Amino acid sequence: MKKKKNISILGGRVIDPANDLDRVTDLHIAGGKILAVGETPEGFQPDQTIDATGQVVCPGIIDLCAHLREPGAEHKATIASETAAATSGGITTLCCPPDTLPVIDTPAVTGQIRHKARKAGFCRLLPQGAVTHDLDGSRLSEMAALKSAGCVAVTNAYTPLANTLVQRRAMEYAATFGLLTIIRPEDQYLSNHGCAHEGRVADRMGLLGIPEAAETVAVARDLALAETTGAVIHFHTLSSASAARTMAWAKREGRRVSADVAIHQLHLTEMDLEGFDSNFHVRPPLRTDTDRDGLRDAVANNVIQVICSDHQPHEADAKAAPFPDTEPGISGLETLLPLTLKLVEQDVMDLSSAIARLTCGPAEILGLPLGTLSPGRAADICIYDPEQRWFVEADALLSRGKNTPFQGWEMPARVTHTLLKGRLVYSFAINE
Amino acid sequence: MSRSNAELQLDEAGRLLHFLTIDGLGREMLTEILDTAEGFTGVSERTIKKVPLCRGKVVANLFFETSTRTRTTFELAAKRLSADVLNLNISASATSKGETLLDTLRNLEAMHVDMFVVRHASTGAAHFIAQHADRGVGVINAGDGRHAHPTQAMLDMFTIRRHKREFVGLRVAIVGDILHSRVARSQILALNSLGVSEVRVVAPRTLLPADARSLGVHVYHDMDEGIRDVDVIIMLRLQKERMKGALLPSEHEYFSLFGLTERRLALADSEAIVMHPGPINRGVEMDSQVADGSKSVILQQVSYGIAIRMAVISMVIGTQNLRMQDVAV
Numbered sequence: 124m125k126k127k128k129n130i131s132i133l134g135g136r137v138i139d140p141a142n143d144l145d146r147v148t149d150l151h152i153a154g155g156k157i158l159a160v161g162e163t164p165e166g167f168q169p170d171q172t173i174d175a176t177g178q179v180v181c182p183g184i185i186d187l188c189a190h191l192r193e194p195g196a197e198h199k200a201t202i203a204s205e206t207a208a209a210t211s212g213g214i215t216t217l218c219c220p221p222d223t224l225p226v227i228d229t230p231a232v233t234g235q236i237r238h239k240a241r242k243a244g245f246c247r248l249l250p251q252g253a254v255t256h257d258l259d260g261s262r263l264s265e266m267a268a269l270k271s272a273g274c275v276a277v278t279n280a281y282t283p284l285a286n287t288l289v290q291r292r293a294m295e296y297a298a299t300f301g302l303l304t305i306i307r308p309e310d311q312y313l314s315n316h317g318c319a320h321e322g323r324v325a326d327r328m329g330l331l332g333i334p335e336a337a338e339t340v341a342v343a344r345d346l347a348l349a350e351t352t353g354a355v356i357h358f359h360t361l362s363s364a365s366a367a368r369t370m371a372w373a374k375r376e377g378r379r380v381s382a383d384v385a386i387h388q389l390h391l392t393e394m395d396l397e398g399f400d401s402n403f404h405v406r407p408p409l410r411t412d413t414d415r416d417g418l419r420d421a422v423a424n425n426v427i428q429v430i431c432s433d434h435q436p437h438e439a440d441a442k443a444a445p446f447p448d449t450e451p452g453i454s455g456l457e458t459l460l461p462l463t464l465k466l467v468e469q470d471v472m473d474l475s476s477a478i479a480r481l482t483c484g485p486a487e488i489l490g491l492p493l494g495t496l497s498p499g500r501a502a503d504i505c506i507y508d509p510e511q512r513w514f515v516e517a518d519a520l521l522s523r524g525k526n527t528p529f530q531g532w533e534m535p536a537r538v539t540h541t542l543l544k545g546r547l548v549y550s551f552a553i554n555e
Numbered sequence: 556m557s558r559s560n561a562e563l564q565l566d567e568a569g570r571l572l573h574f575l576t577i578d579g580l581g582r583e584m585l586t587e588i589l590d591t592a593e594g595f596t597g598v599s600e601r602t603i604k605k606v607p608l609c610r611g612k613v614v615a616n617l618f619f620e621t622s623t624r625t626r627t628t629f630e631l632a633a634k635r636l637s638a639d640v641l642n643l644n645i646s647a648s649a650t651s652k653g654e655t656l657l658d659t660l661r662n663l664e665a666m667h668v669d670m671f672v673v674r675h676a677s678t679g680a681a682h683f684i685a686q687h688a689d690r691g692v693g694v695i696n697a698g699d700g701r702h703a704h705p706t707q708a709m710l711d712m713f714t715i716r717r718h719k720r721e722f723v724g725l726r727v728a729i730v731g732d733i734l735h736s737r738v739a740r741s742q743i744l745a746l747n748s749l750g751v752s753e754v755r756v757v758a759p760r761t762l763l764p765a766d767a768r769s770l771g772v773h774v775y776h777d778m779d780e781g782i783r784d785v786d787v788i789i790m791l792r793l794q795k796e797r798m799k800g801a802l803l804p805s806e807h808e809y810f811s812l813f814g815l816t817e818r819r820l821a822l823a824d825s826e827a828i829v830m831h832p833g834p835i836n837r838g839v840e841m842d843s844q845v846a847d848g849s850k851s852v853i854l855q856q857v858s859y860g861i862a863i864r865m866a867v868i869s870m871v872i873g874t875q876n877l878r879m880q881d882v883a884v
Contacts, residue, residue, distance in 0.1 A: 326764035327578070329678045329702030329740055334765070398559065399679035443657050443687075445677035447700065 127155045127545050128170040131163065135175025135506060139182060140479035141486075141495035150180055152502040155545035159498055171547075173540060175506055181478045182494050183215025183503030183541065184460055185485040187383050188359060189434035190452070191217070191248075192523075193239065194232070195224025200436040200523040202236065205456065206245035208521035210549035212457040213505030213538040216493055217246050218485075220305075221253035222280040228253040228264045230272035237273050245548050247503070249275045249489070251305060254284070254293045261285040263293060267300050275489050278305035278359070281406070287344065294354035303489065305357045308341035308366065309333075309407065318447045320362075320410040324393040330447065333408050335363045342366045346373055349380060357488055358382040360433050362407035364417020371426045381488045383429035384418050386462045387453055389471075391415070391528060401442040401449035402528040405433075423472040428484040432459040436524020454524030458515060460507065461534035468535050502545035511537035563685060570874040573685045573694040574867045576703040577744035585712065585748055591866035592713055592859070598635055599861060608869045609636035612669040616642045617659075617684075618697070619675040624833055624857065625697050625707070629672045632864035638872075641668065656680070657687060664689050670872060671695070678702040691879040693871035695864075701737050707832055708741035710863040712749060714856050715787055718828050722749040726824075728775075728782045730757040730813060731791030731840060734764055738832050739791055747771045757781030757813065761802045778813050783822045790815055790831045790840045806839050815841035820850065828852045 130152040137160060138145045144160065151158040151167055158164060186209065192200040209217055219236065221227035227236065233250050240248030252269035254277040256262040261284070266277055277297050284290045297304045314337040319325040321332025342358060346369070349356045361367060361382050370382050387405060392412045395403045403409060421427040435452025442449050460481065467477045486494030493503060515532045517525040541549035560579030566572050571584065598606055614633040618626055626642065633640045645659060656675075663671070670693045673681045678700030685694040698704040712722075719725055727746055733739045733756050746754045756767060757775045767774050775781030782788055793809065803809050815829065829841070829851045837843050845851060 321765055323766055323769040326766060326770060327740070329700055329737055331678075331701070332765070398563075399682045440655065440657075444655065445675065445680040445683045445699070447679065448656075448677050 127153075129153045129168060130171045130173065130502075130542070130545060131169040132173045132175050132180055132504070132506065135178045135180035137180045137496065138475055138478050139496040140475045141182075141483035142497060144496070145475055150496065150504070152542070152545045155502055157496050157498050157500050157502050160496060173506065177510065178506050178508050178539060180504060180506050182482040182496055183505050183543065184213045184481045185216040185494050186214050186434065186456065186459060187218050187429050187431040187485045187488070188220055189217045189432055189456060190222065190436070191219045192436060193223065194235070199438050199441070202239040202248065203243040204523045205434070205436065206240055206243050206248065209456045210245045210541040210543070211521050211538060213460045213507060213541055214456060215246060215503035215505070215541060215543050216249060218249045218251055218275060218489070220251050220278055220280045222258060222282070226253045226258050227251065227274070228256055228258070228269070230268050233269060233272040233274055246543065249273070251275065252277045254279050254297065254304065255289070258282045261289055263296055266297055266302055270300050270302055274302075275491070276303040276305045276357070279307065281307060283309070283311040287348065290345065291348050291352060294348055294352045294356065298352060298354040303355055303357055305359050306341070306345050307359045308338050308345060308361070310337045310340045313337035313340060318404060318408065318451070319396055320393045320408040322393060322411060324396055328396065328399070330396070335365055335410065335414075338363050338407060339365050339369065342369050346378065346380065350378065355379045360385045360388070360407060360431070361418065361427065362388055362410050362414065364414045367417050367421035367426060370421060371424070374426055381429070382427045383431045383485075384422060384427050385433035386430050386455060386459050387433075387528065389415060389419055389422065389430070389466060390462060395528065396446075399446040400528065401444070401446050402453070402526050402530075404446060404449050404451045405453055406451040419466070419471045422480060423476065425476070428480060429488060430459070430463055430480040431485070432456050434522070436522050437526045439525070442526050452526065453528060454520060454522045454526045456522055457520055458527065458529055458534065460505070460538065461536055462529070464509070464536050465534070502542055504540070504542040505538060506540040507536045507538045509536045513537055563682065566874055566878065570877070571867070571870045572874050572878070574705055574871055575681045575685055575694065575696045577705050577708055577741050577748065578703070580748070582748050582750065585709070585745060588709055588863070588866050588870065589713055589716055591870060592709075592862040595862040595865040596859070598865070599858065605635055605637055607637045609633065609638035609872050612638040612872055613667065614638045614640050614670045614672060614868065615663055615668045616640065617645060617663070617671050617673045618643065619645045619673075619680070620698070622674055622697070624860070625674065628857065628860040629697060629864050632861050633868055635861070636865055636869055638868070656683065660684055660687060664692065668692065669875070670868065672697050674698045676700060691875050693875045695867055695871060698737055701735055701740070703741045704737040705741050706860070706864055706867055707738050708745045709867070710856055710860040711742055711789065711830060711832070712745050713859045713863055714830060714852055715828070717855070717859070718852065719786060722746070722751045725751040725787060726753040726755070726785040727751055727787040727789065728755040728757055728785045729789045729791065730778065730781065730815065732762045732793050732797060733758050733767065733791070734762050735794065735797070736791050740770070742789060743770050743772055755781055755785065759803070759812070778819060779822055782819060785823050786827055788815065788820070788823055788827060788829050790829065792832060792834065793836060793839055795836075810839055814839065815845050817842065817844050817848070820845055830856060833857070
């Protein structure tokens with residue numbers, strides 16, 4: 124194995140929310156780990172220096188949910204294509220949900236996915252295991268085996284569990300092994316094959332609506348089950364202000380529960396559905412501006428402590444049909460960081476909080492020693508230029524999925540360097 | 556990609572390029588459609604029931620959902636304009652072989668079709684086709700999912716204008732399954748755009764959108780109150796399959812609460828007319844005496860449907876022709 128380079132990143136604005144750090148200084152890396160922040164340690168000889176003057180240096184981004192499509196849907200994307208795209212967005216760690224084909228419900232599939240990611244060499248890839256065998260919603264998966272194979276959590280992904288008893292047993296069994304249960308809160312009966320938020324816009328456009336209650340009912344139910352079982356649960360991709368308020372209550376009560384939101388929910392609303400552009404077809408659906416504002420508040424107050432991409436790359440055909448017949452989802456890896464920084468520009472929250480939601484926030488939920496620049500930790504680092512504005516062009520995305528609703532949006536910052544374990548995996552200058 | 560309804564349906568001079576929804580068209584355009592249809596009503600009564608306006612044009616009736624009335628009136632309308640008509644019932648052929656909607660469209664365009672009349676079970680299907688159709692090809696929505704059925708709404712407006720002359724001051728009640736009805740959505744838009752004084756919807760809450768008032772209507776759950784003093788009663792068809800879910804308990808209870816009977820009809824204005832887009836479920840939505848009674852204009856709606864569809868087809872083909880001439884110059 125080659126010796127890992129000593130690197131010094133000089134003169135950048137180093138932001139490490141976990142350590143309450145925000146100042147212009149240097150960062151030194153040795154052996155793939157953070158060696159020091161500030162003065163050059165005695166005897167340290169950098170093999171490489173990166174001039175980060177005028178740039179922001181922060182921990183590499185951890186994306187709590189990105190569908191990479193492999194195995195099973197390689198016509199949409201592959202582990203190699205998406206992990207490469209992720210690095211251009213400053214992402215160093217990705218969690219992939221188990222809704223692949225075959226499903227991530229055995230150590231073999233888990234191992235295969237991790238192997239492919241290591242071979243590609245761009246990102247740390249942490250699989251989420253299926254909570255039930257083949258995601259069938261009724262038979263528990265071999266969670267202990269999944270955990271030892273490297274799954275960081277278990278989840279039902281999009282598929283509903285058969286009933287509340289299975290939900291309870293799944294939480295209990297996962298808790299036995301200290302595994303986090305990730306839940307996409309959706310009552311399948313209330314969502315009833317809908318494709319838009321049940322409200323004025325869907326009423327007028329004749330789109331089948333998904334009521335807010337589809338989410339709030341599931342959140343309330345699973346909070347009750349978590350209290351009964353003592354399990355630690357995480358709600359994935361909240362979409363309503365009401366669910367965010369319930370989360371605020373649960374946190375005040377001291378419940379062991381956390382939540383994330385997909386970045387597009389903090390920018391888009393049901394109004395964007397006008398014109399039936401299928402790039403706005405997402406699940407859970409885009410809701411009202413009140414919901415968007417409620418979610419923004421919850422993120423700002425750390426009630427929702429993670430922003431994720433919920434990346435779902437699609438081939439063009441998947442989106443070329445009448446709106447309800449298209450597949451939901453947005454290709455979001457490359458816009459995750461810039462759209463989060465846009466929230467800072469819009470005074471939703473301060474820069475350190477925004478970076479925390481993308482780094483130490485998700486690391487804490489997963490219980491991983493990542494998402495910070497503390498000496499001794501892996502040198503997963505994102506460097507971006509806060510002055511370099513750019514416009515989103517779907518065709519220019521590195522992801523195989525060109526399905527973005529942010530076509531033509533101005534992004535406030537550009538990632539210039541991404542380092543994984545002290546190795547430069549992306550550099551804007553080189554990739555251009 | 557995402558364009559407003561007005562941008563998609565009208566050219567720079569405000570002429571009709573496609574007819575997809577009432578939304579975004581405005582009173583002037585709706586009135587122009589009604590006036591044009593007025594001119595075509597005579598054609599059906601002549602010995603030679605044809606005018607040469609669309610001679611040499613090919614209109615494809617692209618029906619992904621079955622329909623008798625709408626498809627035949629579109630076919631007749633196109634033929635009376637001297638167009639050639641292709642009738643394609645796609646539900647039975649292409650889609651079952653896995654062909655995508657876009658492939659079906661491309662194949663037909665290769666046959667140099669000038670217009671698509673589209674009916675599809677998915678909301679937004681006509682918009683999708685209009686956005687992907689070649690320049691010079693017009694698209695008319697003959698019903699998409701729960702979204703819109705604009706020619707039905709316009710023939711209803713035509714019927715109302717024939718009987719009431721003016722829209723201003725009218726009170727109109729729409730009764731029945733508003734939630735699932737593309738007809739109701741288009742009617743509500745057209746009635747409000749044409750300036751009636753009040754649109755009411757009458758239905759149990761399970762057949763109404765959660766926020767029905769945002770559509771621009773007054774909501775009634777009591778039939779007697781809902782049709783009191785109205786000038787026009789529009790009864791909607793109740794699909795039989797609605798009885799299977801948890802939307803309604805029985806046809807019997809529905810009819811006893813919302814069925815239109817002679818007794819209830821007496822509560823409306825003495826000059827009131829009764830409309831229904833068809834086909835009627837006698838004894839579910841209304842009594843036979845009402846359906847066949849003197850106030851019923853249901854069969855006139857069907858005849859006017861041809862004139863309205865002639866108007867829309869000729870207007871769209873006319874605009875698309877101009878568009879192609881612009882390209883040629």
